[in-house]
Amino acid sequence: MSDMNIGAFGITRVVEMEYPMAPAQSFFPELTDDMLAEVRRIVPPGHLTDDDKVILSFHSYILRTGRYNILIDTCCGDDKQRPHRPAFTNMSGNYLQTLAAAGMQPEDIDFVMCTHLHWDHVGWNTRLINGEWVPTFPNAKYIMAKGEYDHWNEMYATGKDHAHRNGFEDSVLPIIRAEKAVLVADDHEVDTGIWLEPCHGHSPGHVVINLESGDDRGLLTGDIIHHRLQFRYPDLSTSADTDMELARTNRKALIEKHAGAGTFVCAAHFHGQSVGRIEPEADHFRFDGVY
Numbered sequence: 001m002s003d004m005n006i007g008a009f010g011i012t013r014v015v016e017m018e019y020p021m022a023p024a025q026s027f028f029p030e031l032t033d034d035m036l037a038e039v040r041r042i043v044p045p046g047h048l049t050d051d052d053k054v055i056l057s058f059h060s061y062i063l064r065t066g067r068y069n070i071l072i073d074t075c076c077g078d079d080k081q082r083p084h085r086p087a088f089t090n091m092s093g094n095y096l097q098t099l100a101a102a103g104m105q106p107e108d109i110d111f112v113m114c115t116h117l118h119w120d121h122v123g124w125n126t127r128l129i130n131g132e133w134v135p136t137f138p139n140a141k142y143i144m145a146k147g148e149y150d151h152w153n154e155m156y157a158t159g160k161d162h163a164h165r166n167g168f169e170d171s172v173l174p175i176i177r178a179e180k181a182v183l184v185a186d187d188h189e190v191d192t193g194i195w196l197e198p199c200h201g202h203s204p205g206h207v208v209i210n211l212e213s214g215d216d217r218g219l220l221t222g223d224i225i226h227h228r229l230q231f232r233y234p235d236l237s238t239s240a241d242t243d244m245e246l247a248r249t250n251r252k253a254l255i256e257k258h259a260g261a262g263t264f265v266c267a268a269h270f271h272g273q274s275v276g277r278i279e280p281e282a283d284h285f286r287f288d289g290v291y
């Protein structure tokens with residue numbers, strides 16, 4: 001049923017879309033011309049457009065533990081209004097059909113987990129039914145780090161407009177109101193072998209998700225890493241990172257910890273093969289895709 005296994009856990013990627021998000025040098029403000037030339041040389045096809053835009057995939061992972069079906073990060077969603085991101089406004093895609101093709105109906109999901117509460121990781125938390133945003137996964141508890149939730153909730157209360165305000169309003173608050181949210185510490189253990197770990201910087205309360213089953217280890221990295229080029233240049237933070245310095249420190253520590261350790265790294269935005277192992281290489285790292 002699953003496409004790959006981490007010990008006894010099954011993993012399936014559910015792709016919503018791929019999109020040329022931004023010119024590489026504006027998404028990675030510290031990417032020099034020389035570095036860009038090296039990136040063009042090393043990244044596989046599909047990661048960079050001919051005019052050097054970074055191509056990002058928007059996908060979820062289904063984690064089948066044998067006990068629970070867990071959906072991790074819920075992409076952008078249909079029918080949402082995204083004034084800061086017109087290309088993602090009023091989308092109408094095949095996400096739920098893709099989920100069904102992977103053997104999963106909305107009612108089959110036991111837990112939804114979000115690495116952070118940006119609009120492109122919470123979108124399918126809800127769907128529009130008769131003009132109202134309702135939880136897409138009626139039987140699921142939605143696990144969110146409390147620190148991350150508190151940050152965006154405080155931002156929301158100020159009334160200030162920002163790129164993540166609409167997403168919080170239409171994809172997080174309805175989950176709270178429906179009493180489907182479980183706000184947890186950012187080292188919360190969901191079940192045996194599944195636990196959160198704080199990895200702040202991309203967003204104030206961003207977490208990564210650790211998996212351990214048998215001899216295998218897995219890691220869902222959320223947005224602490226966006227693109228394969230960050231293994232070649234781990235210092236590079238993105239313009240989407242709230243705190244570029246903290247994101248840099250935490251990303252490098254995470255990469256160093258898992259490099260050569262055999263961990264299956266499940267990345268959030270990689271085109272094509274998004275699960276792989278990190279290997280050390282000279283003064284940097286390499287991502288060897290496996291799925």
Ligand SMILES: [Zn+2]
Pocket residue numbers: 116118121202223240
């Ligand atoms: Zn993000």
